[in-house]
Amino acid sequence: xxxxxxxxxxxxxxxxxxxxxxxxxxxxxxxxxxxxxxxxxxxxxxxxxxxxxxxxxxxxxxxxxxxxxxxxxxxxxxxxxxxxxxxxxxxxxxxxxxxxxxxxxxxxxxxxxxxxx
Amino acid sequence: xxxxxxxxxxxxxxxxxxxxxxxxxxxxxxxxxxxxxxxxxxxxxxxxxxxxxxxxxxxxxxxxxxxxxxxxxxxxxxxxxxxxxxxxxxxxxxxxxxxxxxxxxxxxxxxxxxxxxxxxxxxxxxxxxxxxxxxxxxxxxxxxxxxxxxxxxxxxxxxxxxxxxxxxxxxxxxxxxxxxxxxxxxxxxxxxxxxxxxxxxxxxxxxxxxxxxxxxxxxxxxxxxxxxxxxxxxxxxxxxxxxxxxxxxxxxxxxxxxxxxxxxxxxxxxxxxxxxxxxxxxxxxxxxxxxxxxxxxxxxxxxxxxxxxxxxxxxxxxxxxxxxxxxxxxxxxxxxxxx
Numbered sequence: 001x002x003x004x005x006x007x008x009x010x011x012x013x014x015x016x017x018x019x020x021x022x023x024x025x026x027x028x029x030x031x032x033x034x035x036x037x038x039x040x041x042x043x044x045x046x047x048x049x050x051x052x053x054x055x056x057x058x059x060x061x062x063x064x065x066x067x068x069x070x071x072x073x074x075x076x077x078x079x080x081x082x083x084x085x086x087x088x089x090x091x092x093x094x095x096x097x098x099x100x101x102x103x104x105x106x107x108x109x110x111x112x113x114x115x116x117x
Numbered sequence: 118x119x120x121x122x123x124x125x126x127x128x129x130x131x132x133x134x135x136x137x138x139x140x141x142x143x144x145x146x147x148x149x150x151x152x153x154x155x156x157x158x159x160x161x162x163x164x165x166x167x168x169x170x171x172x173x174x175x176x177x178x179x180x181x182x183x184x185x186x187x188x189x190x191x192x193x194x195x196x197x198x199x200x201x202x203x204x205x206x207x208x209x210x211x212x213x214x215x216x217x218x219x220x221x222x223x224x225x226x227x228x229x230x231x232x233x234x235x236x237x238x239x240x241x242x243x244x245x246x247x248x249x250x251x252x253x254x255x256x257x258x259x260x261x262x263x264x265x266x267x268x269x270x271x272x273x274x275x276x277x278x279x280x281x282x283x284x285x286x287x288x289x290x291x292x293x294x295x296x297x298x299x300x301x302x303x304x305x306x307x308x309x310x311x312x313x314x315x316x317x318x319x320x321x322x323x324x325x326x327x328x329x330x331x332x333x334x335x336x337x338x339x340x341x342x343x344x345x346x347x348x349x350x351x352x353x354x355x356x357x358x359x360x361x362x363x364x365x366x367x368x369x370x371x372x373x374x375x376x377x378x379x380x381x382x383x384x385x386x387x388x389x390x391x392x393x394x395x396x397x398x399x400x401x402x403x404x405x406x407x408x409x410x411x412x413x414x415x416x417x418x419x420x421x422x423x424x425x426x427x428x429x430x431x432x433x434x435x436x437x438x439x440x441x442x443x444x445x446x447x448x449x450x451x452x453x454x455x456x
Contacts, residue, residue, distance in 0.1 A: 032151075032155065033155065034152055034156055049156065049172060049173055050172075050179050053148065053149065053183075054179070054182040054183045058185060061185065075155065076151055077151055
């Protein structure tokens, strides 16, 4: 059991930073919180509501996202989309993501060679 | 049905928001409420609402995630120092005040007319323990408050251009170089007890101590009262140095330069005091002198330049002893600092 916990911790650590990428990337068109959650989960991104909603709020306060309340329907919804600052951050993060992937693959070998995915 | 749904959601949203800074509360409430309703179909049942709320997790953990700055009373940057400070402040203050409490208890008992010895002893002990425990709690509270103020009052920890300095690194210590906590506490207790008894004796409040019997039942003081009178301030100086030395041991718990300095100071001052005292004229009481003269002991010991040879021998022993102890202390300290 403890071994499983350790592995789970590693996975959580590894995913944490990439969530920002996934969120910024998905918000190139405006989405409200729950719709974004469903989009991400459809893309096999392992994220829960209680992580996504606070993350959206944090990214908004860091001015990487802009938001707009839509009150035209019976349920008011807050639509988020990526700001210019967010787009720039996403571009830099994607470059870094590519670099890291190349480095890790150079060190560990590609996934196929290790017989995993 | 819809009403009770609303109620559950409102209660949940409220419980999250109340844990957040006031400026964020309304926004978070509005957002969270909208998100929860989005996760539910129109006119959802109570069970569906409960399922969604359980999915979001406890209000405490959700609020924690919404909070951008983690809340610490004392942050990890200070925590080690906080624990280290408590480790020496609490035992030192607790034991010191407990001893004072014993003294206060004994003083109260001396004033009272109760003759029941077990009652007196239990009174003294309970006074000491209760004062010691409450002082330790006070020390805990004030140390904590001090650290919290340092933490939040913006006392910046950064030193030098890198935020820390190589020069501040402690010397590497040998594992054997430690001084157990018990040693410092034992010294503290013994010094205080010894000094209290010595002062009581000098001021004539302990008639049963340090006497000799001459022939039958008559008891006299060995020392003259004029000598005892000048003794008290020296005992207090020695006690003060002993407390400082014990405090240094309790604080550092290793042969640090501070501990070494306090021990050497105490040894040298004690030596000076003792030398001064044994060279006083009329140390012995007239009765004891008379007894010695009658026994023919005083005449046996020759005088050199008007000083009794016994005093010269004692002085030499005291000086040699102090030097030996000083060297031993310095040696231990040096050993502790050299691998």
